[in-house]
Amino acid sequence: MSFLPEGLRWYLAGAIFLVGLGGIFTNRRAVGKVIALNILNSALVLFFILLGSSAGDSAPILFRGDEAAVDPLVQALMLTAIVVGVCVTALLLVLIQRLYDATGTTDVDEIERILNERRH
Amino acid sequence: MNGVTDLPLLSLLVVLPLAGSAGALLAGLRGSRQGVLWISGISLAAQTIFAGWIAAYTGVHGTVREVVGGWSVTTGITVMIGPATALVLLVVLAVALAIHVYAAGSPPEGMVRTTVFFVVYGIVVSGLAATILAEDLFNLFVSLEVVSLGAVVLVAYRRTPRSMIAALRYLVISTVTIALYLVGLLILYRQTGELGISRVAQALMATPPAGRAVPIALALIVTGLTTRVASVPFHVWLPDAHSEAPHPVSALLSGLVLKAAFLALYRVYLAFAPAMTSLVPILMAMGAVSALLGVILALAQRSAKRLLAFHSVSQMGLILVGIGGTGALVHAASHAAFKSLLFLVVGVLATRRGTADIYELRTAPAGKEPGRWEQAFFLIGAGAIAGVPGLSGFVGKGLITTSVRSVPFLQLLVQLVSVGTAASFIKLGTAFFPRVVEPAAATTTPPSSNRLAPLTLAGMAIPGAITILIGVAGGIHAGLFTVAKGGNALATLAIGAVLFRLLVSSPGKSLAGGLSGVRLGLDSSLTAILLGAVVLAMVV
Numbered sequence: 001m002s003f004l005p006e007g008l009r010w011y012l013a014g015a016i017f018l019v020g021l022g023g024i025f026t027n028r029r030a031v032g033k034v035i036a037l038n039i040l041n042s043a044l045v046l047f048f049i050l051l052g053s054s055a056g057d058s059a060p061i062l063f064r065g066d067e068a069a070v071d072p073l074v075q076a077l078m079l080t081a082i083v084v085g086v087c088v089t090a091l092l093l094v095l096i097q098r099l100y101d102a103t104g105t106t107d108v109d110e111i112e113r114i115l116n117e118r119r120h
Numbered sequence: 121m122n123g124v125t126d127l128p129l130l131s132l133l134v135v136l137p138l139a140g141s142a143g144a145l146l147a148g149l150r151g152s153r154q155g156v157l158w159i160s161g162i163s164l165a166a167q168t169i170f171a172g173w174i175a176a177y178t179g180v181h182g183t184v185r186e187v188v189g190g191w192s193v194t195t196g197i198t199v200m201i202g203p204a205t206a207l208v209l210l211v212v213l214a215v216a217l218a219i220h221v222y223a224a225g226s227p228p229e230g231m232v233r234t235t236v237f238f239v240v241y242g243i244v245v246s247g248l249a250a251t252i253l254a255e256d257l258f259n260l261f262v263s264l265e266v267v268s269l270g271a272v273v274l275v276a277y278r279r280t281p282r283s284m285i286a287a288l289r290y291l292v293i294s295t296v297t298i299a300l301y302l303v304g305l306l307i308l309y310r311q312t313g314e315l316g317i318s319r320v321a322q323a324l325m326a327t328p329p330a331g332r333a334v335p336i337a338l339a340l341i342v343t344g345l346t347t348r349v350a351s352v353p354f355h356v357w358l359p360d361a362h363s364e365a366p367h368p369v370s371a372l373l374s375g376l377v378l379k380a381a382f383l384a385l386y387r388v389y390l391a392f393a394p395a396m397t398s399l400v401p402i403l404m405a406m407g408a409v410s411a412l413l414g415v416i417l418a419l420a421q422r423s424a425k426r427l428l429a430f431h432s433v434s435q436m437g438l439i440l441v442g443i444g445g446t447g448a449l450v451h452a453a454s455h456a457a458f459k460s461l462l463f464l465v466v467g468v469l470a471t472r473r474g475t476a477d478i479y480e481l482r483t484a485p486a487g488k489e490p491g492r493w494e495q496a497f498f499l500i501g502a503g504a505i506a507g508v509p510g511l512s513g514f515v516g517k518g519l520i521t522t523s524v525r526s527v528p529f530l531q532l533l534v535q536l537v538s539v540g541t542a543a544s545f546i547k548l549g550t551a552f553f554p555r556v557v558e559p560a561a562a563t564t565t566p567p568s569s570n571r572l573a574p575l576t577l578a579g580m581a582i583p584g585a586i587t588i589l590i591g592v593a594g595g596i597h598a599g600l601f602t603v604a605k606g607g608n609a610l611a612t613l614a615i616g617a618v619l620f621r622l623l624v625s626s627p628g629k630s631l632a633g634g635l636s637g638v639r640l641g642l643d644s645s646l647t648a649i650l651l652g653a654v655v656l657a658m659v660v
Contacts, residue, residue: 017303021650024296025643030288037295044302051310074309077258081302084265088295091272095288102281108288108642115282116639 009050017043030096030106034089041085048074048081123182124200130174130186131199133209133249136167141242148235157224160238164220164245168213171249175210178203185255198316199253204449205383209252211453211590212376215460215583216245219375222464222579223368226471228277237277244270244372251380256315257305257341260384261298264348267377268294274369275361286360289642293357294347296646300653301344307337321391328395338396339657342403343649345388348381351440352410353652355433356645359417362429363476367467370425374432375460375583379452382439389443398660400444404524407440408533415540419623420635424466424476424548431505431544432459434537438520441530445523451516454590458504458512461583465497468576469551481551490552493572497580498552502545504587506613507538509606512590518600535612542616543623 004012020043023036052075056068100106103114140163147155178184178201187196201209220241227234247266254260268291276287309315311334312323324334347354362373385403393399414434421427435455442448469490470476484490490498504513517538524530595601622628640648 021296024292025646033292037292037299040296040299044299044306047303047306051306073315080258080262084262084269087269088265088291091269092288092291095272095276095284095291098276098279099281099284099288102284108285111281111285112639112641115285 006054010047013043013046013050016046019043028107028109030092030099030108030111033108034092034096037092038085038089041081045078045082048078125181125184127174127177127184127186130184130201130253131188132170133167133174133213133253134199134246136163136170137242137246137249139163140167141239141246144242145235145239148231148239151231153227153231153234156235156238157227160242161217161220161224163242164213164217167245167249168210168217171206171210171213174201175203175206178206197259198255199250200255201253204446205252205386208379208383208449208453208456209249211586212248212252212379212456213245214586215375215456216248216372218579218582219368219371219460219464220579221575221582222371225573225575225577225579228366233277237274240270240273241372244274244377248376248380252383254384254387255317257308257317257320258315260317261301261305264344264381264384265298267380268298268348271361271369271373271377274372275365277366277369280364282360283364286364289645290357290361292642293645293649297344297347297354297649297653300340304337304340304344307333308341311337317387317391321395324392324395335396335398335660336657338392338399339660340653341388342385342399342660343653343656345381345385346403346406347649349378349385349436349440350410350433351406351437352413352433353648355410355414356640356648358433359426359429362432363423363425367463367470370428370467371460371463374429374463375456378432378436379456382436382448382452386443386448396660402656402659403440403443404530407437407443408530410434410437411441411537412437412533415537415544417635419540419544419547419619420632422477422479422632422636424470424478424481424551425463426636427478427544427548428459428462428466431541434541435459435505438517438534438537441534442516442520442523445519447516447519447521447523450519450590450594451513454504454512454516454587454594457583457586457590458501461497461580461587462501462505464580464583465494465501466548466551468494468572468580478548478551482554483557484554486556486558489554489556491572493577493580495552497584498549500584500587502549504591506542506545506616507609508613509601509609510588510591510595512587512594514605514609515591515594515598515600518595518605519598538612539615539619542613543619546617546620547623 020036020040023039024033027033027036052071055071058067058069060069060072096106099111103111105111140160143159144156147159183202185198185200187193187198189196228237244267247263247270250263251267254263272287272291276284308320311329312320314320314323350358362370365373411434414430414437418427418430418434421430439448439451472488473481504511507514507517521531521534
């Protein structure tokens, strides 16, 4: 990635973040929202990795003592965040499948409308 | 920091219920239903006893901490707890045990479902302890996610479409707001190179950075945390999730999950308030709006569980209003006990009658009317939330009123909220003291049908006892049993009764019907939350 200037990398990651955030709002169907959430999470991971790489860009293992290594802390954090993201995605998809079985649609507003009608 | 004692094994508070869940899972796989109940129950009991010991230890020695795994303080993961928080933690864990006992009194049918319920329950309780103990922002994120993922499973547990859509909304909203929280964390880490809450705050105090980056980061973190505390406008997920969940889960969510998130917010507030003076008025303002809006919407509800859910928004608002004083922590502990009690006792009634609609519960067929114990527990819970002297809510509200005495407007607000609360619990009371009618001809119900299982009774007795204990001991300790305070409480109840009469008049009813019909869709909820976050980022 070193061919991209530092500032531009942040803007690109920011653009991906906004695509994710926008996608959550503009997708009516729940699966679209889940994909958008995943894009949002990926942008977050990119942010943190970019932050870590500002300290250096060689791997922080097998030190010779003269290289500038990346910040390993953010990488550990992001491993955890990715695991959390996978759990959220799995749970959301199960819920969506069950709701689709019950109502025949994955459109969140439509599901809420159908369920409210059933109540009355 | 000075006065911090190292206490190895503090993290057992988190490990014990996790181990219990693992054991319960094994028992479940071997097909032993009793094994599941006993193993998970014993692990929670051990955790509560340990929390009691820690509360006593911190009372003598002050704040304790453990750096997990024996690393140095700068590299390791630190868990930490102070004396006041330890007491709240003890109440939270005791109530968690009580809810477990209550749920074990009528476990769900089927081996798999029983196992899943109690295993996930243990994981959520472990997450609650982790949230309260977390000393750094990233572990706070992980703990909050453990709690909300587990809570989502429990909300959707009955697999009704309504509970699943409530769970979906809860999960989407909490994931989006926690993403904002992570952006805030990223900015703070970039500015200071630290993740520990107090270390970040110290670094910011030492070299206050120029520009808007840090205030915006703090606003994003507050957004993430106040979503879990359900402050307006971040409360939109709560009413559905809390009312569609099974009864013990409603008690867990309203009583305990909100409290763990509040303690996390309180820790952030304590660390950052000196550096960010605008934080206190903002949290108090959010609390004031939540307190008032929550109680107004609660008054409009037909469903007993939705009524209780909106009162959680309102009471968490009151706690935020008092965040500058001890009242916030006292009220957090007492709300943990009495709100759980209310959900449990409403659960008994709703299960027997097959409905939670207050207007239907007002008349009961003979043999299905509420028993004496239910009425007694309801009176304890409702008396506490309405601020009757001698019960815990009176102490919390009294201390909060004292802490805002320099702001007459907020004092008036606490009064108004108290009146509204009294009125809505008189309304709920009609379900517990119904008009008994003869059952329809052919259906003869067994006369013993309003008896309670011993475990159900025990599960409600623990939070009931805590409510009375905090009420009496706290009231004496804080010197709140004065004629003026008592008179104020009685006047509040009287005005509340008048408000209740107005509410059940026909214009009152149509107004209530209109208000309770207002429901935000998921997209509108998310928009409200994002706008709230933007406003927050501008004012911090």
